[in-house]
Amino acid sequence: MPDSASCDSTSISYVPNTVSGSAKLLVVGAFGVGKTTLIGSVSEIPPLRTEEAITAASVGVDSLHGVENKTTTTVALDFGRVTLGDSGDTVLYLFGTPGQQRFWSLWDGLAEGAIGALVLIDLRRIDDSFAVLDRLEATGLPYVVAINDFPDAPRHADDEVRQALALPEAVLxxxxxxxxxxxxxxxxxxxxxxxxxxxAAEARIR
Ligand SMILES: Nc1nc2c(ncn2[C@@H]2O[C@H](COP(=O)(O)OP(=O)(O)OP(=O)(O)O)[C@@H](O)[C@H]2O)c(=O)[nH]1
Ligand SMILES: [Mg+2]
Known part of the structure; x- marks a missing residue:
């Protein structure tokens, strides 16, 4: 697997002709954990965003604790692209899911063809991640858990986080x-x- 991002974040519109392989990845997580931010940080093309103002439908459902200044939310998806490898041989297509639960019916379509999911979590609101993990497990996708380290988030040992999430074996x-x-x-x-x-799955089939 290539180990570096080879491309400047703004200079590329077309997939480079060095690319010989591609993969689709999902970026999932509870409301406001940083999914749109992460895809925007890595994408080498202007990311596609579907941000809309947070409305009253969110009140009492989606906690703004820690992200009190947030005024918009993803209502359909985020999309971005990043080319990896010293020779630029692998392109990743990134699809971000909406955090608000009322839009989670979109997950199935977004997950189609993905090889795995990055689960972003915010340790200030770890409880919000349980429903996300339940929803994700329904897709059957492999995943890794990424703690988005907000500066004022509490610090916990990784094993404590695994325990809190009831995922003792999780890649964290x-x-x-x-x-x-x-x-x-x-x-x-x-x-x-x-x-x-x-x-491993292919080895089991053979
Ligand atoms: N300090 C800090 N702020 C962050 C980080 N990631 C995201 N934020 C801020 O947190 C807020 C929420 O980020 P979003 O990227 O909109 O979160 P989201 O998960 O896409 O939110 P929804 O689509 O509404 O579920 C924004 O104000 C970001 O600027 C981070 O790593 N550090
Ligand atoms: Mg978002």
């Missing part, structure tokens, strides 16, 4: 969705994990 990492390098590293970990799972 930290990222900063505002930072391209950190976000790309999270995606690379996901691709490696998903490919390992695919290899």
């Amino acid at each position: 990492l930290h990222c900063n969705a505002l930072d391209r390098r950190s976000s790309v590293d999270a995606l690379i970990t996901l691709v490696s994990h998903a490919l390992t799972r695919l290899d």
Whole structure:
């Protein structure tokens, strides 16, 4: 698996002709954990966003704790693209899901053809992630959990987080969705994990 993002974040519109493989990834997570931010940080094309104003339908359902200044939410999807590898041989297509639960019916379509999912979590609101993980497990996709390290979030040992999420075996990492390098590293970990799972599944079929 290539280990670096080879492209400048704004210079490319077309898929480079160095690309020989592609993968679709989902970026999921509860309301306001940083999905749109992460896809915007890594995408080498202007990301497609479907942001709309947060309305009264969200009140009492989606917690704004920690993101009190947030005024918009993703209502359909985010889309971005990043080319990886020193020789630019792998392109990742990133699809972000909406965080508000009333839009979760869109997940099935967004998940189609994806090889794995990055689950962003915010330790200030870890409880919000339980429903996300339940929903994700219904898709059957391999996933890794990425703690989006907001500066004022409580710090916990990774094993404590795994325990809190009831995922003792989960691949868990930290990222900063505002930072391209950190976000790309999270995606690379996901691709490696998903490919390992695919290899294992193919070995079982043979
Ligand atoms: N400090 C800091 N702020 C972040 C980080 N990631 C996201 N934010 C901020 O958190 C807020 C929510 O980010 P979004 O990217 O809209 O979150 P989202 O998960 O797409 O939200 P929904 O689509 O509404 O579920 C925004 O104000 C971001 O600027 C981070 O890593 N660090
Ligand atoms: Mg969003």
